[in-house]
Amino acid sequence: MISFRKISALNAPSIVVFANGDFPQDTVIKEILNVTVREKDRLLIVCDGAVDKLLTHTGLIPDIVIGDLDSLSSAEKEILSCKLIQISEQETNDLTKAVTYVQNYYNPESILILGASGGREDHLIANVSLLNRYAHKTPLIIMMTDEGVFLSFQNNVVEFSCEPRLQISLFDFLGNARITTHGLRWELNDAIFEELWCGTLNEAVGNMVSVSVTGGSISIFISNEVKESNTSVPKH
Numbered sequence: 001m002i003s004f005r006k007i008s009a010l011n012a013p014s015i016v017v018f019a020n021g022d023f024p025q026d027t028v029i030k031e032i033l034n035v036t037v038r039e040k041d042r043l044l045i046v047c048d049g050a051v052d053k054l055l056t057h058t059g060l061i062p063d064i065v066i067g068d069l070d071s072l073s074s075a076e077k078e079i080l081s082c083k084l085i086q087i088s089e090q091e092t093n094d095l096t097k098a099v100t101y102v103q104n105y106y107n108p109e110s111i112l113i114l115g116a117s118g119g120r121e122d123h124l125i126a127n128v129s130l131l132n133r134y135a136h137k138t139p140l141i142i143m144m145t146d147e148g149v150f151l152s153f154q155n156n157v158v159e160f161s162c163e164p165r166l167q168i169s170l171f172d173f174l175g176n177a178r179i180t181t182h183g184l185r186w187e188l189n190d191a192i193f194e195e196l197w198c199g200t201l202n203e204a205v206g207n208m209v210s211v212s213v214t215g216g217s218i219s220i221f222i223s224n225e226v227k228e229s230n231t232s233v234p235k236h
Helices: 027-038 048-058 074-079 094-106 121-134
Strands: 002-004 015-018 043-047 064-067 084-086 110-114 140-144 148-154 157-161 166-171 178-182 208-214 217-226
Touching (some): 015 027, 015 094, 027 043, 027 048, 043 048, 043 094, 048 074, 064 094, 094 121, 110 121, 121 217
Parallel strands (some): 002 157, 015 043, 043 064
Antiparallel strands (some): 148 217, 157 208, 178 208
16 A cells, blocks of 8 residues: 655655646645755756756756766756766657666656646656556556656555545546555545546545556546535546
8 A cells, every 4th residue: 555645855765757847836836846856865867958947946956867868958968967878869858868767777666747748738648658567567657747646556556645525537548457546525436437428527535645557557647626515427
């Protein structure tokens, strides 16, 4: 079982991957970036397309920059010369290159991805759909956005505390996981989603939610906002 606690700068995973979406506006995300760079036992790994955004908005120097490096200026390459890892293959995007590098060399229990939302909507869909792939090798993949957090895992149980009416959606991009929940308004019992939307627009009814998954991997989106109950019932 994985017990997930709300992410803060103090309890964030020690390895953070920063992607090339819109620069986050959430103050907690900015604090996480600052603490990750400051603490010696943490790593900030940045996709090369996001380096300019990181430098412009924070002035922070990452520990590692990964990608084909074609997005870096000559000045950035000089500043970051000892931190660059070039991976030229074009079969995967830079976020996947960065996460794969982390998994191969550090084998962490969890990875936190920041800066992967905003910008082009097709990039966001691609990034979210890839989370389940990353979860095949890392027990918990976390993608934090200005709007909430995605938790991706396979063949496990994740539980987390929350407030009633917190908005929660579940996604199975492969459609092969069996999902059982406790603490949601519309509970699932060994359910298989036939379509991607089937697990969306749910909400917590109490202060604790657990999601059990067998036979596959899923992504849970936990919104930052608590809203009034939905009037329509999703068809699962």
